[in-house]
Amino acid sequence: MHKLTSPRTAFYKFYEKQIIEDPRNNSSRRKQLTLSKTELVEMYRKMLEIHHFEEKVFDLYGQNLVPGTIHLYAGQEAVAVGVCANLRKDDYITSTHRGHGHCIAKGARLDKTMAEILGKKTGYCKGKGGSMHIADFSIGMLGATAVVGAGIPIAAGAGLSIKLRGTDQAVACFFGDGASNQGTFHEGINMASVWKLPVIFVCENNLYAMGTRQSIVMAIENIADRAVAYGIPGVTVDGNDVVAVYEATNKAVERARKGEGPTLIECKTYRHKGHSRADPATYRAKEEVQEWLKKDPITRFRAKLLEMKILTEKEADQIEQETIKAVEDAVKFAIESPYPAPEEALEDVYA
């Protein structure tokens, strides 16, 4: 079990407290953060969409309809949804090989995403990218890269573009615990910090980089502690609590839009399944997996929504049925779509 507060994180909470209580800061931090019923229900729906989408992808893979491999987002739904609920259509995100959840949370179409995963011509990337390279530039989804950490400077670049163009857009950059050891993490966040770029760096710490546990490759426990090296706020959050993720991101997005610079948010979460489809994840203790399954973000959120009487059981079930249907429609579309013509492999190299 990890501790959410190390001495370093305590320092950051103190640092943040200073910022909150500085009267020169706007009242935003002191105002109550309220989420409307519509917003809460929408987050619930989105998490279910991701969950059922990934379940279906898992099934289709078992039926040999998915070429290559897949890296499922199951278990981490609260991070993508909590972050993206703060973003506008014209805000940007960068994503990773484990990116289906990011895309869907940002507003990508299920049918074009599924078609891309199946390698069909009707996919977002016309079959040229696949599961690890989904992109939808029309909604600011700048693409998923499979090189661990490569999206970090690219996200900073989108932030620089925003700054030079003078808009109030923001960028959310998703990456994992493994990526936080890549040189690009250091270089990209350093640049974003010194240039005060509007980027929210979201580290999804699911404790394992492929099969390697965090404690084997890092001497520190909380990746958010690295923020001190860049002079920016570093926040550690329960990544399986969608409202907590939403709140932390909300502060970071506001900071970004005001030109105050980037934030590093570390979301503690867990993969329900192995790294990729072929991985039985035997490197994880059964007890640990069971412990985390009990903290499943969707189950927790549903219970919360019922408890707060935001939804009745019937309404919650209804929403789940709707998402199951939406995913089934996407699968139908993808399966019925044609593959691209072989010669298309030679197109789109140059603009």
Added chain:
Amino acid sequence: MREITYRDALNEALREEMLRDKTVFLLGEDIGRYWEGAFKVTKNLAKEFGDERVRDTPISESAIIGVATGAAITGMRPVAEIMFGDLTALAMDQIANQAAKLRYMFGGQTKVPLVIRTPFGAGVNIASHHSQSLEAWFMHTSGLKVAMPSTPYDAKGLLKTAIRDDNPVMFFEHKLLYPIKGLIPEEEYTIPFGVADVKKEGEDVTIVATLYMVHKALAAAKDLSEQGIEAEIVDPRTIVPLDKKAIINSVKKTGRLVIVSEDCKTAGVSAEIAAMVAEEALDYLDAPIKRVAESDTPIPFSPPLEQFVIPNEKSIIKAVKEIVY
């Protein structure tokens, strides 16, 4: 026409394109108001356009190109400078896996209008980490374009085209070329990619040469002229896209080909050009193709050692004489 140095021609190209298009901006180490570029190519630009648009970066080659790529896919047209071509190695993922591939991988949804400028070249005794010619790495990477101007005229025209191109362009300069002078027109002009320039006409042998080697070839040609051999010097100016037609047309005329390139011989640019000619124009060759290139070693420091490994007039003349008889 007026005379101008290669470095000033580049400076003019940057300045004109920045005036023409607000989305063009520069980033790199020491390019701003304090140093104005390791080779002074960006002189006065920070003063004119400000520190935001002519931006000094930390020493982070990978992030320099990554940030430039991110800006390029969100509406800007960055021109990134890598101080020495050898240091592109530090940014190879962002260049070859990201910038070069994003358009293709995402099915044409985006374009990456990015220019990466950097100098190659040996001859100034700064040894193995500051003297290489690595263009072959980039000729080999699909999705990139590669420009290599040898004169001030070519430098200005090609850089303007590079900046206006919607694709990632590797723009390779040469340390020894920065101070050389040449004539350029008063009026604005650009040079298209994929169009070679015949720097000297001749009947007896085709010499394809790039970057600084164009000048060594010209010097060798003068010597050869006195010996009754007229070389035709073809400067591709861009190796991607490569003007294959111009090279083959010249070979049709002369029947003999020597390729001079400053990169290491094995699998260098000269190897690609030789293979291409052998594949597509074998019938026109009257002798084997000759390649004059750097030895397959790192660049040594001490002057006699360094001079030994770089192609020079003597080695060019020797190669020509081996096939012209």
